[in-house]
Amino acid sequence: MEKAKARGQNKGSVTLRAAIAVIVFMFALFLIVLAVSILRARSDAELAAQSRAFAASQVVATNARWIVELSRQALGRIDSALGADISFSSPATGGNIEAAVGSLPGNVKSYVVAADGRTVFTTDEKWQNIDIRDREYFRTVADGAAFHVSPLLVSRLDGAQIFVFSRRLERGGSFVGAAIISFDVSLLIPIWESLGLDELSTISFVREDGQLVARYPYAAAPLDLSKEPLFTRHLATADSGTYTAVSAADGAERTVGFRRVENTPLVAIAGINTRTTYLPFWRNTIITLLLAVPTALALAAAIIWIVRLLRKDELRRAQLEEALEHNRMLVRDTHHRVKNNLQAIMSLVRLHPVPEDIKADLQGRVTAMTEVHEHLYRLDRFTEIDASTLLPAIVNRLTEAFASNVTVEYDIDPLVLDRDQATPLALVVNEVVTNALKYAFADGRAGTIQVSLKDEGDGTMRLVVGDDGPGFDPQTAKPGLGTRLVKAMLRQLHADEPEFTGNGGAKVSVRFHATAKPAHA
Structure with a gap:
């Protein structure tokens, strides 16, 4: 700093x-x-x-x-x-x-x-x-x-x-x-x-x-x-x-x-x-x-006057930079405290006699939000997050938590996400990947999960998460808390209706309007 x-x-x-x-x-x-x-x-x-x-x-x-x-x-x-x-x-x-x-x-x-x-x-x-x-x-x-x-x-x-x-x-x-x-x-x-x-x-x-x-x-x-x-x-x-x-x-x-x-x-x-x-x-x-x-x-x-104006402008700019740096420090501290509070909540959840599957779901959701806040303060980018680093961080935590023999393949464009989209997108990915780890590979067998986020070039992005597990029938599947959470997060993303495919493995594809921009911009 x-x-x-x-x-x-x-x-x-x-x-x-x-x-x-x-x-x-x-x-x-x-x-x-x-x-x-x-x-x-x-x-x-x-x-x-x-x-x-x-x-x-x-x-x-x-x-x-x-x-x-x-x-x-x-x-x-x-x-x-x-x-x-x-x-x-x-x-x-x-x-x-x-x-x-x-x-x-x-x-x-x-x-x-x-x-x-x-x-x-x-x-x-x-x-x-x-x-x-x-x-x-x-x-x-x-x-x-x-x-x-x-x-x-x-x-x-x-x-x-x-x-x-x-x-x-x-x-x-x-x-x-x-x-x-x-x-x-x-x-x-x-x-x-x-x-x-x-x-x-x-x-x-x-x-x-x-x-x-x-x-x-x-x-x-x-x-x-x-x-x-x-x-x-x-x-x-x-x-x-x-x-x-x-x-x-x-x-x-x-x-x-x-x-x-x-x-x-x-x-x-x-x-x-x-x-x-x-x-x-x-x-x-x-x-x-x-x-x-x-x-x-x-x-x-005129030179004296201009020099004085320049010096005043320089002083004002220095004061603004100092104030901006102070605000950055406050925001960084806020995100850090939010992350710590979320981790404290998880510690409290672990102490309560709650079923392990519920604990795992809660831990995954909190971890997704924690990763968002950690990226915000660790990278000093308080309004934008790089999707190519955020999504792998969330998914890798989940695969470690479930101790699964699963390989994850990523195909993520270098996009910068707005912070208002980062949290709901992180929760959607968390729910879908958690569901795959729990049901597609429940018997501990090896498999592959694909995570893709692509810029479609017309102001929209498409998120696709799939696995090569046994699949499911979208018509007979009963919606649970995770499904309701996904739909709620998709509404925050102003996304289209998600597309579910159950043959040859489960796949979820969703298209939403992006406020993101290329990471190099």
């Missing part, structure tokens, strides 16, 4: 845990799907930013190459316009120099500076006599470089941010000066505007040594980027690409597209502001969360 109870409790606990696990799994699956969708949207936004930055860097690189190439050509034309003596300046020379730089874009100024630092010619209306021999763009060409691109500079004349291209001038193989073109950084504004960037996104020209050449929106000051990831990691492995980093210029995070500018010492950079890039993502994410969070909270509340 305790093991069965424990199995029931374990089964209930497993069911409860399984239900809770399924609910939690579905909730976790909802959260996982939500998280995956958000992460995927973020990844898509990141890819879009990288694609945009990469495309923008291509545009910036194209313009940088165009500016460098135009500057080379303009400086070459200035060199040609100067003639053999760069110190000699005529109106024609000045006109040629102005023509050489006239087609250049932006606010362009040109200078011709002699080797001693004197400015020989300039198109700068605000020019002042300033010694530029300390400037990198002059020193580099003076030291032998044919062409040079300066880093970002702040003009000593007007404080504007500029960048400079310079060309070494030689006459007779000797350095005689430098031809110089300066561009205002505002040259980058049309490029920046054409890309449709916001004020926190930037475009830049950077020299290959990491020195900033030009940037828009404007940088606060000249900047060395040689220690930044672009130069320490990315350009070391690829001539173009994208990455995300915090800018050394202003501390803003950007998705950066970069590209080496072919045939120039420059790297073109486009930095796309991540806040702007991810703005649609965050907007969509907030909308999603505004819908998903209440849903998740509702699901969580």
